[in-house]
Amino acid sequence: MNAGIADAANLAWLIAAYLDGWGDEGILDAYERERQPITQQVSHFVMNHCIEMGRQRREVPGTIEEDSAEGEAARSALGKKAYELNVQQYACKGLNFGYFYDKSPIIEYDGAAQPAYSMAEYTPSTVPGCRTPHVWMADGRSLYDAMGNNHALLRLDPKIDVSPLLSAASGRGMPLNVIDLDPDESSGLYDCSLVLSRPDQHVAWRLRARRAPYRSARPKHLARSLPRTVSASTYRPV
Numbered sequence: 220m221n222a223g224i225a226d227a228a229n230l231a232w233l234i235a236a237y238l239d240g241w242g243d244e245g246i247l248d249a250y251e252r253e254r255q256p257i258t259q260q261v262s263h264f265v266m267n268h269c270i271e272m273g274r275q276r277r278e279v280p281g282t283i284e285e286d287s288a289e290g291e292a293a294r295s296a297l298g299k300k301a302y303e304l305n306v307q308q309y310a311c312k313g314l315n316f317g318y319f320y321d322k323s324p325i326i327e328y329d330g331a332a333q334p335a336y337s338m339a340e341y342t343p344s345t346v347p348g349c350r351t352p353h354v355w356m357a358d359g360r361s362l363y364d365a366m367g368n369n370h371a372l373l374r375l376d377p378k379i380d381v382s383p384l385l386s387a388a389s390g391r392g393m394p395l396n397v398i399d400l401d402p403d404e405s406s407g408l409y410d411c412s413l414v415l416s417r418p419d420q421h422v423a424w425r426l427r428a429r430r431a432p433y434r435s436a437r438p439k440h441l442a443r444s445l446p447r448t449v450s451a452s453t454y455r456p457v
Contacts, residue, residue, distance in 0.1 A: 221315050222261045225419075226254050232368075232418035241393040246325060253320040264307075264314065264338060271304055307338045317341025319348040320421060327424040343408050345425050351416040352408040354400070362398070368418055369394035375405060376412040379426075 230250050236242030280293045317336030320326060326347050333349050334342040343352035351373070354362045365371075370388070372381060372395055381397060388395040400409065413426035 221311075222257060225257070228419045229254055235418075236393075239392065241391045249323055249325045253323050256322075257318050260318070261314065264311075268304065268308060275300055275304065311338045313337045313339050313341040316343075316350055319344075319346070319350070321348050323348060325423065326421075329425065329427065345409055345411050345414050345422055347422045347424060349422055351414065351420045351422050352406075354404055354406050354408060356404050357401070362400075362404075363420060365396075365398055366416060366420070367396055369396055370418060370423070371396045371398055371416045373409070373414040373416060374399050374412070375402070375409050375414075379412055381413070 233242065233247055233250055236246055237244060275297070279297060282289045283293045283297065284290060285293075313336040317334075317340070319333040321328075321333055328347050331346045333346045334344050336342070343350075345352060351362075351366075356362055356365060362373075366373075370393065372384065374381060374397060377399060385395060385397065411425045411427045413424075414422055415424040417423050
């Protein structure tokens with residue numbers, strides 16, 4: 220069910236971008252490129268889970284119902300195995316939050332590798348394609364609530380002039396919110412100066428440099444991040 224909701228969220232913002240006019244028809248191609256690999260992972264997990272569950276049922280010992288030390292030991296052993304197997308599907312934070320899009324046509328990759336994850340565990344990361352790391356803001360709000368339903372530009376260095384990017388987005392009619400995060404709010408999860416987060420809370424692009432001061436350079440098209448929809452700016456240390 221969680222994967223199905225993620226499918227819907229992914230497709231919804233892509234369709235909205237197209238219908239609202241700032242995303243061209245090609246942006247819709249990202250849905251299959253991004254979501255199909257995740258669906259395949261979920262399918263493999265479910266299949267492996269069912270196979271293991273069937274094996275456990277076949278191997279239930281005949282003493283399982285005995286009111287004896289042997290029966291107690293059998294129930295304890297089976298209960299432990301059943302818990303370790305089933306907790307994965309009910310507490311699979313790695314699958315829910317750790318998956319990433321590594322071959323998307325609308326994400327600007329920078330050569331960094333997305334961190335590996337398991338069904339149960341993951342490492343928050345700003346590597347493009349990963350889920351935007353969640354933090355609690357100083358005013359008590361969830362970062363995701365503050366970002367809203369549009370693209371959000373998270374700025375960790377207030378000296379960076381983001382007006383060229385905002386102007387480019389405005390020129391295309393693309394909603395873009397700017398959110399300033401200070402080091403205390405970022406909880407050490409953000410090792411960059413700017414993060415462009417999509418409406419589905421995945422990183423589309425980031426600026427990794429952290430040295431100040433900065434100056435805005437000439438506009439540069441983020442062809443993979445937002446294809447043929449919006450120009451962005453590169454930022455270079457002075």
